[in-house]
Amino acid sequence: MNQSLIFDMDGTLFQTDKILEISLEDTFTYLRSLNQWEAVTPIDTYREIMGVPLPKVWEALLPNHDTEIREKMNDFFLARLMENIRSGHGALYPNVEEIFDYLKEKGCSIYIASNGLIEYLEAIVNYYQLDRWVTETFSIQQIQTLDKADLVKTIIQKYKIDKAAVVGDRLSDIHAAKENGFVSIGCNFDFARKEELAEADFVIDDLLELKELIYPSR
Template sequence: MFGNIKTIFFDYDGTLHKSIKIYAPAFRKAYQYLVDNEFAKDRKWSDQEISYWLGFSSKDMWKEFMPDLDEDVRNKASKIIGKEMLNQLSDGKAQLYDGAIEVLKYLKDKKYKLLFVSNCGIYYRDMARELFNLDNYFEEMVCSEEYNYIPKHEIVKKIKDKYPSEMVIIGDRIQDIEAGIKNEINTIACNFGYGSKDELSSADYEISNIAELMKIL
């Protein structure tokens, strides 16, 4: 199925990066701000519940999570999440999945064009780039903030023509699978990330470990 592939789009959070490690404490801190200021009721959030929001852009997350929240309050809470995630990154709390760098190096050495496409902010992307030396592997690192948080499938449509047309998209959420389907690109679902079984059911192929890519690509 993937014998002619030349260009690979990679999602980041939940695909290469075990992002719940830094997102969960950031989410809880922002939610506590909402509780303290009587914008939300006090409750405990499990990592599994919080992980649902990984893969969403900040804009889409708040639109679905608390759509009636005042925009200024929403922006403040969003900034708390962003700042705390960056603090976690700076403190060395970020973790890639075991084998992720080895996979990227393997694919780069095989002359694939690797592209990073994430529903994240610019500064977050740049911190990840620096922490894990991602410029060694990716031709381009795209984040949704650069495109005013439009859907991922629209971002892929805007950039795909710069690269060889034999493509595959690898990710763990419906946004990644949708980006492939709407752009007529093959998809590989990562069932070890944060997406549900149902949302990944339309993918062309499924992997249970990032290292499996070295067997099929």
């Protein structure tokens, strides 16, 4: 069906949930030490907006704080995330390596398009050696619009892709596929929402289901 697959990272390939809570708790503990926060850490609020670019995250989590504080917390949070990745506290979703092996054997090109920042994505790619399969990883930081559809368009233009599927867990992934004329495959994983997945062309509960979707048995 499709000879190129473009994957989201957080909540699709990487189980961000395993490092999210401890990294966010560390960040808000630091914010409390600066006397800039008194309430509980807003884990639930972050889960609601998971998948949006980090600058937008801090606008939502710290709406009453100035840009300087937001940027300081962003940097601290990113550092904690990467330290937790490098310490092995995160994990890929089940069967990532198996499906990547299968797709590469079939001659399928694999790309990653993520709202994560470059340094963060590099930490995941390097720790799990994803470049064994992935042609290139693209960050929202590389474009000005912070729109994932534009990020996917960047991949299309660079690699001259005319037929592909976008695999992800959130509405931004589904819209990125549709706006570029590609098939959208929703992952019913940790951060997914039923109302968003309803807009996808296909929905999977396990990455191995991509085998039959991409190369259906006759």
